[in-house]
Amino acid sequence: MELALQIPAYLVLAPFLVGIIRKAKAFLSCRQGPPLRQTYIDLFKLFRRGIVRSRTASWVFDLSAPVILGTSVVLAGATPLFSRAVPLPMHFILYIYLMSLPRFFQTLAGLDTGSAFGGLGSSREATVAAMAEPALLLSLCGVGFLGKSQLLDGMLGGIPPGRIFLRPELILIAGTLFLVLLAENSRIPVDDPATHLELTMIHEAMVLDHSGIDLGMIQLAAALRLTVFSALITGLLFPGSLSLPPVLALPAAALKIALSGLVVGVVESGMARMRLSRIASFLMTATVLAVIALAVRFAR
Amino acid sequence: MNTLTVLLLLLGIHVAVTDRIRPAIRSLALQGILLGFLPLADSAGSSWRAATLCLATVGVKGIAIPAILTRATSRLGIGQEFESLISTKANILTTGALALAAFLACSRFGLSGSDELGAAAGLTLIFSGLLMMTTRVKAVSQVIGFVVLENGIFLFGAASGSEFTLPIELGIFLDLFVAVFLMGILMFKIHRTFTHMDVRKIHTLKD
Numbered sequence: 001m002e003l004a005l006q007i008p009a010y011l012v013l014a015p016f017l018v019g020i021i022r023k024a025k026a027f028l029s030c031r032q033g034p035p036l037r038q039t040y041i042d043l044f045k046l047f048r049r050g051i052v053r054s055r056t057a058s059w060v061f062d063l064s065a066p067v068i069l070g071t072s073v074v075l076a077g078a079t080p081l082f083s084r085a086v087p088l089p090m091h092f093i094l095y096i097y098l099m100s101l102p103r104f105f106q107t108l109a110g111l112d113t114g115s116a117f118g119g120l121g122s123s124r125e126a127t128v129a130a131m132a133e134p135a136l137l138l139s140l141c142g143v144g145f146l147g148k149s150q151l152l153d154g155m156l157g158g159i160p161p162g163r164i165f166l167r168p169e170l171i172l173i174a175g176t177l178f179l180v181l182l183a184e185n186s187r188i189p190v191d192d193p194a195t196h197l198e199l200t201m202i203h204e205a206m207v208l209d210h211s212g213i214d215l216g217m218i219q220l221a222a223a224l225r226l227t228v229f230s231a232l233i234t235g236l237l238f239p240g241s242l243s244l245p246p247v248l249a250l251p252a253a254a255l256k257i258a259l260s261g262l263v264v265g266v267v268e269s270g271m272a273r274m275r276l277s278r279i280a281s282f283l284m285t286a287t288v289l290a291v292i293a294l295a296v297r298f299a300r
Numbered sequence: 301m302n303t304l305t306v307l308l309l310l311l312g313i314h315v316a317v318t319d320r321i322r323p324a325i326r327s328l329a330l331q332g333i334l335l336g337f338l339p340l341a342d343s344a345g346s347s348w349r350a351a352t353l354c355l356a357t358v359g360v361k362g363i364a365i366p367a368i369l370t371r372a373t374s375r376l377g378i379g380q381e382f383e384s385l386i387s388t389k390a391n392i393l394t395t396g397a398l399a400l401a402a403f404l405a406c407s408r409f410g411l412s413g414s415d416e417l418g419a420a421a422g423l424t425l426i427f428s429g430l431l432m433m434t435t436r437v438k439a440v441s442q443v444i445g446f447v448v449l450e451n452g453i454f455l456f457g458a459a460s461g462s463e464f465t466l467p468i469e470l471g472i473f474l475d476l477f478v479a480v481f482l483m484g485i486l487m488f489k490i491h492r493t494f495t496h497m498d499v500r501k502i503h504t505l506k507d
Contacts, residue, residue, distance in 0.1 A: 168306035281388050285317070288396035292313075295403035296306060299417040 002246060003087045010076035010231075013254060014223035015039035017230060017261045024265025039223070046216030054209055056114035064109035065214040065221075068102040072221040072228070075099065079228045080235055082249035084157035084242050092140045095152050099136070099184070102221060103129050110206035117198060121205025124276065128190060128202065131283040132183045138290035139176040142169065143236065145297055156232070159239045172293035174236045179286035181229040181264075183279070185222065188268040190279055200273060230260035302417055304341060308334055308455060309421040312448055313399070316428040317392045321378060324444055325369050332361025335451055338458055353469060357454075360473045365447055365480050372484045373440055376491045383498075385435045398427040418459025425452025437500050439490065443483045450476055 019036040026033025053061070075098055077088035090098075107126055110118035144150055146169070147158030164170060183190045186203035195201050207218050234256035235242060241252050274282060311331040315324045336357035339350040372378075384391060402423035406416055425448055432445025494501070 165303055168303045171303070172306065281317075281392055284389055284392045284396075288313070288392055288399070291396050292306075292309065292399055295400060295420070296302075296417060299403055299407065299420050 002083045002249070003085060005250075006081055006083075006087055007073060007077050009081060009250065009253065010224060010227055011073075011220075013081075013257050014220065014227040015043060016254070017227050017257050018223045020258050020261030021265045021268070024262050025269050028266065028269040043216050043220055046219065047213050049212035049216075051212040051214055054113040054115065057112050057209075060105075061109050061112045061209075064105040064112075065210065065217040067105045069217040069221040069224075071098055071102045072224040075228050076224055078152050079231050080153050080156045080242055081231045082242070082244070082253040084153060086153040089151050089153055091150055092144060092152050092155065096133070096137055096140065099225075100129060100133070102225070106206055106218075109210070113209040115209055117205045117208050120198070121202055121208075124202045125206060128183055128279055128283070131280055132180050132286070135176055135283060135286035135290050136180050136184075138287065138294060139173045139180070142173045142290060142293045142297060145294070146170065146173075156235045156239075157242055159236070161239050164237060169293045169297045170236060172289055172296065174233050176286050176290040176293065177229065177233045177236070178263075179282065179289070181226070181233065182267070183283055183286070185226045185229065187264060189271050189274050189282060192273050200276075226264075227257060230257050230264075234260055304334060304338065305415075305418045305421045305455070305459075308338075308451070309399075309424055312421075312425040312428055312451065313395055315444060315448055316395050316432055317388065319384070319388050321373055321440065321444075322370075324441070325366050325373070328369070328444055328447060329362055329366035331448075331451055332363075332365065333358050335361060335454060338455070356470055356473050360477050361447070361451065364477060368480055368484045369440065369443065372487055376440075376487065378438065378440055383437045383441075385437060391431075391435070394431060395428050398431065399424045402427055415459040419456055422452045422454070422456030422459055425449070425455060427452075437498055439483070439487050439499060442499070443480060443487075446483075447476070447480065 016036065016039070019034070019039040022039070023033045023036065074088060075095070078086055078090035078095055078098075080086050103125060107122035110122035110125075112118070140152075140155075143159070144155045146160075147155030149155045149158050159170070181187070186193055191202040191204075192200065193203065196204055198205065203222070207215065210218055231253075238256065241256060244252050308331055311327045311334070314327045315331070318324050318327075336354045339353045339357075386394070403420040406420040406423060429445045429447075429449025429452055432448060433442050436442050436445060
């Protein structure tokens with residue numbers, strides 16, 4: 001029962017998370033902000049629209065949006081949200097590969113349209129992604145050592161319960177994953193999801209030529225990806241939330257996601273976008289944090 | 301205890317990799333204050349000894365030295381930027397590699413006593429302080445590197461469990477305080493004479 005509910009829960013919570021982030025940012029800049037249901041309305045609107053296609057685009061462009069959404073759904077099936085068991089148990093290396101598969105198709109689709117912006121965004125996205133990879137790999141290795149498993153659900157479920165403030169390696173890994181979350185989901189210190197200024201945009205530049213249902217799928221996939229990362233981090237910080245009774249499990253999951261949305265919103269409001277050349281330092285810091293987390297884990 | 305040690309380590313790394321001087325001094329002050337609570341958390345010593353040490357550490361490393369450094373930077377009109385011989389990226393990677401080397405050294409060669417994490421964190425601070433002293437070109441950041449190095453020695457000493465007597469530890473504090481104080485005055489004199497603080501240019505001095 002819980003297994004069948006997990007992917008639908010992710011699909012419902014993903015636009016909710018984006019709405020929470022927008023609400024938090026609006027609140028911190030003393031605005032009203034769009035209502036929480038606005039993200040759902042936007043998605044429904046996009047799903048009812050037709051597609052306008054570039055004349056130079058090939059089958060790769062047509063394939064990209066379904067592949068991106070499909071992979072994100074698979075990732076959602078592998079990440080524990082409200083119980084230790086997941087519908088799709090997955091080795092963590094495969095998980096990391098599946099995380100970069102949508103990006104691969106996204107960059108290809110960006111190049112495929114023949115617009116200058118697409119290529120520009122693709123090149124930047126590939127750069128950021130290549131530098132975020134080691135940090136993600138090392139921190140998931142760290143989780144694996146803590147949870148004594150190579151399966152993603154096993155490693156998150158296997159983390160021994162205990163007070164979080166007495167376990168520095170867990171906090172370090174969660175911090176690393178948060179930096180990776182900001183980089184991989186085009187959030188503010190790395191990329192600004194709300195800008196369409198051609199000098200700075202990364203993710204938005206790639207999806208400029210997508211429209212209608214394709215754009216809807218890509219936006220839903222991006223929201224899902226953010227939710228998956230949030231579930232990963234909050235699962236690390238609150239290991240007890242994965243073994244709650246079924247009645248409490250879903251509200252707890254929604255609470256976790258809302259909490260991470262608030263944190264992302266606060267970080268986005270408090271920071272300015274970094275120069276592109278400084279992103280490398282940002283992600284190297286994340287990698288060094290992951291290395292230190294691993295070292296701390298073994299210094300016992 | 302472990303969380304405190306890792307916090308000290310992270311603050312040291314922040315000091316080593318940041319390229320702005322004010323946040324570095326702030327982190328240094330916080331590190332000094334946290335370092336003061338280390339003898340309290342470690343309940344082995346007698347309580348008045350731990351309390352005196354705590355007070356001395358917080359007073360010297362948490363308040364006095366950062367105050368002197370802040371005063372020096374504002375009086376000398378030193379800008380926001382640290383200047384380093386190596387780039388920020390190389391700095392981050394080198395610091396990470398040094399941290400890894402310190403942890404490896406502690407586990408391989410048995411450098412540590414009971415608290416391996418504390419010893420490794422202390423060694424990392426020593427390494428990154430040395431790195432700062434050798435690669436930074438401004439005198440103020442070299443002094444910051446020196447204080448980080450000293451904090452590393454303190455942490456390493458506390459972790460390896462060798463007990464100094466109280467007079468010796470207080471003497472070390474006095475030494476450090478006087479050293480930073482003198483360096484502050486010296487920096488001011490150098491600045492007044494040469495109107496810059498770039499140590500690379502001092503090599504060109506001849507009589």
